[in-house]
Amino acid sequence: MNRSSALLLAFVFLSGCQSLAPVSPDATSPVEDSTSAPEKPKVYSSFSEDTVFSLLSAELAGQRNRFDIALDNYVTQAINTQDPGISERAFRIAEYLGADQAALDTSLIWAKNAPDDLEAQRAAAIQLARAGRYDDSMVYMEKVLQGKGDTHFDFLALSAADTDQDTRNGLMKSFDRLLQKHPHNSQLIFGKALLMQQDGDAKEALALLEQNPPEDGEVAPLLLRARLLQSLNRGKEALPLLEKSIRKYPDDKRLRLTYARMLVEQDRMEDAKTQFSSLVQQYPEDDELRYSLALVCLEAKAWEEAKGYLEDLIARESHEDSAHLNLGRIAEELNDPQGALIEYGQVxxxxxxxxxxxxxxxxxxxxxxxxxxxxxxxxxxxxxxxxxxxxxxxxxxxxxxxxxxxxxxxxxxxxxxxxxxxxxxxxxxxxxxxxxxxLAQMEKDLRLIIQREPDNAMALNALGYTLSDRTTRYAEAKTLIEQAHQLTPEDPAVLDSLGWVNFRLGNLDEAERLLRQALERFPDQEVAAHLGEVLWNNGKQREAKQIWSKFLKDQPDSPVLRGTIKRLTGSETL
Structure with a gap:
C-alpha cells in the first residue's frame, strides 16, 4: 500500500472510529454513559499526514493483536494533537488493556479538551481516584454533578478503603462540602455512608441512609443498609428490608443473593435453600450460584440434593475439585468410606x-x-x-x-x-x-524457631505452656507466654496458657479471669478442664462441676476432662 492510499483509508477509518477490540460494559464501568440519548457525532480536527499515518498504523497493529504498538501510537498522538476524539480513543484502549498510567494521562487530556463532555469529566475523576488523587478526582466529579450527569461518588469512597485515615478524612470533608451545596444528592449521601462504614462508624452510616431513603431504582444503598444492620448484630431487621426490596425489584440478583447469604448466617438453611434455588433457576449458567446452593444443602444435611448439584457441576466441568471434595464428605456422612476415597482421589x-x-x-x-x-x-x-x-x-x-x-x-x-x-x-x-x-528435644526445636523468628507467637506460647505444665520453671514460662500475649492478645490458646501459668504461680483470681476469657473465645475441653481446676482450687467446686458436666455431654470420653476430674475428686464421674 502506498502512502497516499494509506492516508485515504485512514480518513475513511477515522470517520467511522471502529473499535480495536470489543470492550464489554464492565470493562469501562463505571465510566459508561447511562443516558439513552443518541451519541453525538465525533468532530475531528485537521491532522497532519504523520498523525494520520500513525493512527492508521495503530489500527492495523490492533488488528494484528499488537496492542502495545496501538496504545503507544494513540497516546503519542493524543499528547501531540490534544484532540478529544483521539484522546478518548487512546483512553478506551488503555483502559481495555489495563494500562493505568496511560488511562489516567489520556483521560485528563480528553477532559481538558472536552470540558462540556460529562463522560470525559467522569473518566478523569475515576482514573484520578484509582491513582489515589482524591482531591483532584472530586473536582472533576463535581463538574459531572453540576452538569447533572451520572456521578460515581460511591467509586471514590470505595477506592479510598485501603488508604490512610488522613486521606479518608480529607475525602470526607470534600463530601461534606458538596453535600452543603447538594444536600439531597443520593450518590453523595451513599458515598459518605461508605466512608463512614470504612471508618467503623456503622451506626452513623446507618442513620444517614435511613434519614435519606434512596431514589427509585437505587439498590446499592439498600444493600449497604442491610450490611450495616448485620454488622450491628441487627440482622433480623435486615431481612424484612431485603424482603421488601426484593418485592420491589424481583429481578435484582444482588438483592436476592444478599438475602440468601444472610439467611445462611442466621442458620435458616431451608429458607436459604429456597432463595438459592430461585437464583439458580433465574441464572442457570451461573455455576457460582449452583455451588453455593450445593453448600447450603450440605449445611442443611440434604445429602441427596447436594449430591445432585455437585454432580451437575462436575458434568459442567466447573468447580470440579471442590465438588469431588464435598462428594467425599457426603460419602463419609453416609458411611461409605470406599466411595469417599474414590471422590477424594479425584481432587x-x-x-x-x-x-x-x-x-x-x-x-x-x-x-x-x-x-x-x-x-x-x-x-x-x-x-x-x-x-x-x-x-x-x-x-x-x-x-x-x-x-x-x-x-x-x-x-x-x-x-x-x-x-x-x-x-x-x-x-x-x-x-x-x-x-x-x-522435653529437651522439644525445647531445642522451639528455641531454634524463636531464634529464627523472635515474634513467632505459636512457638513462644508452646514452649511457655509446656514449661508451666511439665516443669517448675514458672517465671520463665510466664515471660515466654507474656511475649506471645503481646503479639496475639486475643488468641484463646495464649489466654489459656497465661491463665494456667498464673494458676501455677498461685494467682488464682487472675488465672480465673484469663481462663474465662479463653473459654468464651474457644469452647474447648482442655480450656474447660483448666478453668474447672482453677475454680475447684478457688472454692467454687459447684461451678467447676457444672462446666465439666457441660463439656462431657459433647465429649463423654475426653481423657483431659476425665483425668482432671479423677485427680481432683477421686472419681471419673461427677
Missing amino acids: GPGNDYLPAQLRQADILMNNGRTDEAQKRLVAARDAQPDYAIQLYLIEVETLSANNQGERAWKVVQQALQQYPDDLNLLYTRAMQAEKRND
Whole structure:
C-alpha cells in the first residue's frame, strides 16, 4: 500500500472510529454513559499526514493483536494533537488493556479538551481516584454533578478503603462540602455512608441512609443498609428490608443473593435453600450460584440434593475439585468410606488438594489400613513435590492422631533430613517430642524457631505452656507466654496458657479471669478442664462441676476432662 492510499483509508477509518477490540460494559464501568440519548457525532480536527499515518498504523497493529504498538501510537498522538476524539480513543484502549498510567494521562487530556463532555469529566475523576488523587478526582466529579450527569461518588469512597485515615478524612470533608451545596444528592449521601462504614462508624452510616431513603431504582444503598444492620448484630431487621426490596425489584440478583447469604448466617438453611434455588433457576449458567446452593444443602444435611448439584457441576466441568471434595464428605456422612476415597482421589492440585489428602489418610488409618495410607502419601509426594512438606505434616498428624506415635516420629525425622530448615516441621517435631516426654528435644526445636523468628507467637506460647505444665520453671514460662500475649492478645490458646501459668504461680483470681476469657473465645475441653481446676482450687467446686458436666455431654470420653476430674475428686464421674 502506498502512502497516499494509506492516508485515504485512514480518513475513511477515522470517520467511522471502529473499535480495536470489543470492550464489554464492565470493562469501562463505571465510566459508561447511562443516558439513552443518541451519541453525538465525533468532530475531528485537521491532522497532519504523520498523525494520520500513525493512527492508521495503530489500527492495523490492533488488528494484528499488537496492542502495545496501538496504545503507544494513540497516546503519542493524543499528547501531540490534544484532540478529544483521539484522546478518548487512546483512553478506551488503555483502559481495555489495563494500562493505568496511560488511562489516567489520556483521560485528563480528553477532559481538558472536552470540558462540556460529562463522560470525559467522569473518566478523569475515576482514573484520578484509582491513582489515589482524591482531591483532584472530586473536582472533576463535581463538574459531572453540576452538569447533572451520572456521578460515581460511591467509586471514590470505595477506592479510598485501603488508604490512610488522613486521606479518608480529607475525602470526607470534600463530601461534606458538596453535600452543603447538594444536600439531597443520593450518590453523595451513599458515598459518605461508605466512608463512614470504612471508618467503623456503622451506626452513623446507618442513620444517614435511613434519614435519606434512596431514589427509585437505587439498590446499592439498600444493600449497604442491610450490611450495616448485620454488622450491628441487627440482622433480623435486615431481612424484612431485603424482603421488601426484593418485592420491589424481583429481578435484582444482588438483592436476592444478599438475602440468601444472610439467611445462611442466621442458620435458616431451608429458607436459604429456597432463595438459592430461585437464583439458580433465574441464572442457570451461573455455576457460582449452583455451588453455593450445593453448600447450603450440605449445611442443611440434604445429602441427596447436594449430591445432585455437585454432580451437575462436575458434568459442567466447573468447580470440579471442590465438588469431588464435598462428594467425599457426603460419602463419609453416609458411611461409605470406599466411595469417599474414590471422590477424594479425584481432587487435583489446588486449594482442595491437601484437605482431600488428609481425609484419605484419616479414613484409611481409621480402618486399620495405615500402610496403605502411608504409601498413598509417599506417592502423592512423588507426584506433587510442591506439596511435599504439607504432605509430610499430614502424615505425621494423622499417624499421631491414630496412636501411631513411633511411626509419626520416624516420618518427621525423615522429613527434617530432607527439609532441615522448615519451621513447620521443626514445630511438629517439637510437639511429637513432648508426647514422647523428650522435653529437651522439644525445647531445642522451639528455641531454634524463636531464634529464627523472635515474634513467632505459636512457638513462644508452646514452649511457655509446656514449661508451666511439665516443669517448675514458672517465671520463665510466664515471660515466654507474656511475649506471645503481646503479639496475639486475643488468641484463646495464649489466654489459656497465661491463665494456667498464673494458676501455677498461685494467682488464682487472675488465672480465673484469663481462663474465662479463653473459654468464651474457644469452647474447648482442655480450656474447660483448666478453668474447672482453677475454680475447684478457688472454692467454687459447684461451678467447676457444672462446666465439666457441660463439656462431657459433647465429649463423654475426653481423657483431659476425665483425668482432671479423677485427680481432683477421686472419681471419673461427677
